[in-house]
Amino acid sequence: MLLNIKNLHVSVGGKEILKGLNLGVNEGEVHAIMGPNGTGKSTLAAAITGREGYEITEGEIWYKGKNIVGMSPEDRANEGIFLSFQYPVEIPGVSIQNFMRTAINSKREYLGLPALSTIEFMKMMKEKQAMVEITEKLQNRFVNVGYSGGEKKKNEIFQMAMLEPSLAILDETDSGLDIDALRIVANGVNQLHTKDNAFVVITHYQRLLDYIVPDFVHVMYDGRIVKSGGKHLAIELEEKGYEWIKEMNL
Amino acid sequence: MPTTMELLENNIVVESGQYRQIVLSDDTEHLQANEEHCDIVVKENASLELYRIQNLDETTGLKTHIHIHQERDSRVHFVVVSFNAGDLRNNITVDIDGEGCETQVYGLYLVDKKQHMENYLKINHNVPHCTSDTRFKGIMDDEASAVFNGHVYVAPGAQKTDAQQNNANIILTSTAKIDTKPFLEIYADDVKCSHGTSTGQLDQEAMFYMRQRGISQANARMLLMYAFAAEISNNIKIDSLRDTIEDMIKRRLRGELSSCDRCVLHCKNPKK
Numbered sequence: 001m002l003l004n005i006k007n008l009h010v011s012v013g014g015k016e017i018l019k020g021l022n023l024g025v026n027e028g029e030v031h032a033i034m035g036p037n038g039t040g041k042s043t044l045a046a047a048i049t050g051r052e053g054y055e056i057t058e059g060e061i062w063y064k065g066k067n068i069v070g071m072s073p074e075d076r077a078n079e080g081i082f083l084s085f086q087y088p089v090e091i092p093g094v095s096i097q098n099f100m101r102t103a104i105n106s107k108r109e110y111l112g113l114p115a116l117s118t119i120e121f122m123k124m125m126k127e128k129q130a131m132v133e134i135t136e137k138l139q140n141r142f143v144n145v146g147y148s149g150g151e152k153k154k155n156e157i158f159q160m161a162m163l164e165p166s167l168a169i170l171d172e173t174d175s176g177l178d179i180d181a182l183r184i185v186a187n188g189v190n191q192l193h194t195k196d197n198a199f200v201v202i203t204h205y206q207r208l209l210d211y212i213v214p215d216f217v218h219v220m221y222d223g224r225i226v227k228s229g230g231k232h233l234a235i236e237l238e239e240k241g242y243e244w245i246k247e248m249n250l
Numbered sequence: 251m252p253t254t255m256e257l258l259e260n261n262i263v264v265e266s267g268q269y270r271q272i273v274l275s276d277d278t279e280h281l282q283a284n285e286e287h288c289d290i291v292v293k294e295n296a297s298l299e300l301y302r303i304q305n306l307d308e309t310t311g312l313k314t315h316i317h318i319h320q321e322r323d324s325r326v327h328f329v330v331v332s333f334n335a336g337d338l339r340n341n342i343t344v345d346i347d348g349e350g351c352e353t354q355v356y357g358l359y360l361v362d363k364k365q366h367m368e369n370y371l372k373i374n375h376n377v378p379h380c381t382s383d384t385r386f387k388g389i390m391d392d393e394a395s396a397v398f399n400g401h402v403y404v405a406p407g408a409q410k411t412d413a414q415q416n417n418a419n420i421i422l423t424s425t426a427k428i429d430t431k432p433f434l435e436i437y438a439d440d441v442k443c444s445h446g447t448s449t450g451q452l453d454q455e456a457m458f459y460m461r462q463r464g465i466s467q468a469n470a471r472m473l474l475m476y477a478f479a480a481e482i483s484n485n486i487k488i489d490s491l492r493d494t495i496e497d498m499i500k501r502r503l504r505g506e507l508s509s510c511d512r513c514v515l516h517c518k519n520p521k522k
Contacts, residue, residue, distance in 0.1 A: 072461070074466050074467065085459065092477060099465075102465050102473065
């Protein structure tokens with residue numbers, strides 16, 4: 001199993017957000033995590049990626065056979081975990097080229113591989129940009145500075161394509177996207193999906209799942225996964241609304 | 251040879267209609283107390299680019315007094331970069347005495363260990379229809395301390411003055427200190443003036459974003475600090491000087507000159 005989360009409890013500022021969450025993800029699978037706001041979907045992403053301030057009080061996160069609780073965010077990233085941020089961060093003064101080159105060579109160093117040459121790197125940039133239909137010259141633009149919501153999300157998928165993760169978590173990647181950007185983003189994800197990697201798609205709406213078709217759908221409520229099923233569960237949820245889940249758990 | 255006191259005087263005149271680029275640089279060692287006076291007149295319709303680079307020994311004390319007088323329709327573009335010094339104080343005064351002048355003063359100070367740097371600025375808008383832009387940025391590490399004291403004066407009747415002033419600081423430790431005092435003194439009612447100051451740590455959101463992409467904490471810090479500093483060095487208009495200064499900033503932020511091969515900042519002229 002690629003990712004196996006057992007009885008995960010996470011507190012933020014002393015308040016318990018995740019209250020015993022279990023989730024197993026195999027290579028080749030796409031899992032959707034749905035649920036009303038404030039149920040801990042983004043906290044789950046933060047806990048898997050090792051964000052500071054998210055205290056794991058109980059439970060384990062097994063990834064590629066290792067319990068990664070306590071591992072630094074950069075080591076987790078270099079082990080192949082990627083998060084497409086709900087709100088990608090603007091970094092004035094740091095060019096996307098230098099950012100990506102540093103990231104890729106950090107990973108290669110971690111894996112004991114030599115750094116990419118400038119030519120190899122530029123070729124890779126060009127290929128991966130095309131995958132998410134970014135036509136402009138990105139080289140000298142600062143990371144996310146002056147980007148629209150849609151451009152930021154496309155840029156996240158571009159970075160994902162560059163870093164070729166084993167486990168990609170998409171946190172509300174569909175929020176703020178118009179239908180064209182949504183199609184481009186989903187198309188990028190589908191091209192990157194292989195039998196060796198897995199996707200965890202966090203979303204509030206069923207809309208994205210028309211484009212990225214999940215193998216499993218999990219519904220989160222109050223810090224736990226309360227219902228799991230196939231892709232039809234997302235459609236049922238869209239029809240009945242989250243009140244249905246809330247009532248079920250009262 | 252160790253000396254206890256040295257006094258340096260420069261008088262510079264940029265004649266009417268002329269354009270001059272001047273670089274004042276020093277790498278003083280073992281001088282315990284220095285004082286420097288520089289008096290500059292920029293005459294009518296003249297243009298001056300002035301660069302002051304300070305990379306002093308950590309035992310050196312230096313006080314500089316730079317006084318610029320601007321006549322009608324003149325332009326001053328001044329960048330001061332302070333890399334190292336034991337105890338440094340820059341007193342910079344610009345008297346804008348003729349209408350239609352433009353004044354830009356930008357500064358960067360990188361302070362660590364027990365170093366101390368002060369920048370005292372006074373921009374005197376003595377006449378109407380002039381613009382000034384003052385931006386200073388600093389990074390304080392270890393137990394270092396710095397002072398920014400910016401004073402913009404707008405004289406009675408100096409209408410249509412446009413004066414902007416900003417000071418931004420990054421403090422890397424709980425023991426480093428910055429004392430920042432931006433100050434506007436305005437006696438005219440039809441002016442556009444603003445001042446702002448910010449002091450904080452490195453952007454933690456940006457740090458996590460970079461680390462999530464596999465970049466080590468140390469390299470993420472380096473990229474953010476360099477980006478912050480480069481907003482000032484970008485204003486150096488002489489390409490070769492800017493390249494040199496930017497390389498010096500990179501080496502300065504690394505805190506060493508030798509480990510170039512693994513650095514993420516790709517210097518054009520790395521020192522061996």
